[in-house]
Amino acid sequence: DQQVKQNSxxxxxxxxxxxxxxxxxxxxMFDYFLWYKKYPAxxxxxxxxxxxxxxxxxxxxxxxxxxxxxxxxxxxxxxSQPGDSAVYFCAAPYTGRRALTFGSGTRxxxxx
Amino acid sequence: xxxxxxxxxxxxTEKGKDVELRCDPxxxxxxLYWYRQSLGQGLEFLIYFQGNSAPDKSGLPSDRFSAExxxxxxSTLTIxxxxxxxxxxxxxxxxxxxxxxxxxxxxxxxxxxxxxx
Numbered sequence: 001d002q003q004v005k006q007n008s009x010x011x012x013x014x015x016x017x018x019x020x021x022x023x024x025x026x027x028x029m030f031d032y033f034l035w036y037k038k039y040p041a042x043x044x045x046x047x048x049x050x051x052x053x054x055x056x057x058x059x060x061x062x063x064x065x066x067x068x069x070x071x072x073x074x075x076x077x078x079x080s081q082p083g084d085s086a087v088y089f090c091a092a093p094y095t096g097r098r099a100l101t102f103g104s105g106t107r108x109x110x111x112x
Numbered sequence: 113x114x115x116x117x118x119x120x121x122x123x124x125t126e127k128g129k130d131v132e133l134r135c136d137p138x139x140x141x142x143x144l145y146w147y148r149q150s151l152g153q154g155l156e157f158l159i160y161f162q163g164n165s166a167p168d169k170s171g172l173p174s175d176r177f178s179a180e181x182x183x184x185x186x187s188t189l190t191i192x193x194x195x196x197x198x199x200x201x202x203x204x205x206x207x208x209x210x211x212x213x214x215x216x217x218x219x220x221x222x223x224x225x226x227x228x229x
Contacts, residue, residue: 044155044220098160099168102154103154
């Protein structure tokens with residue numbers, strides 16, 4: 001049972017435009033969400049997170065939005081840059097545990 | 113280097129053989145995690161260490177999988193009698209604490225790509 005789902009395997013946007021990556025979850029007990037970014041042949045690196053007590057968290061070009069009633073979160077990248085091309089994973093900690101459960105990832109391609 | 117390192121980076125083995133994958137966490141990080149990523153899938157949790165003990169082994173897919181951690185540092189993931197479905201990238205992560213803030217602070221290694229023929 002995949003509790004965190006990313007239904008879009010890939011996304012292509014033009015440089016300078018907005019990238020929107022989506023993530024849905026099924027477990028209403030999740031209280032913290034994270035986005036990781038992964039380049040080929042490297043491990044994922046932490047990008048941004050949000051607590052369930054908030055509906056928005058912003059860090060530079062990256063903003064994460066959380067809609068608890070819809071069990072949906074999204075990552076906005078504005079403006080998108082070619083260096084943002086990577087696979088993006090959303091994740092949440094397993095309830096009461098330390099490990100993370102990850103979505104299957106969305107491959108973002110930013111075209112120059 | 114200051115990051116998490118894993119070895120080997122690639123491992124090709126024959127079905128039925130045993131393999132050992134190594135993880136060197138960031139110095140001083142008390143928590144260590146193993147995940148794996150199969151083709152087209154997200155990262156799947158395998159096991160979590162706090163110090164040398166493993167309070168959460170719930171992700172290990174079968175008794176062919178085991179892991180240990182010694183000296184609160186290096187960890188080894190062992191897969192016995194490998195099967196083709198074990199082929200995946202095995203990722204190790206470490207974090208400085210096991211508190212809530214560690215969710216931000218899981219630092220991943222580059223992974224070991226295991227191919228079972």
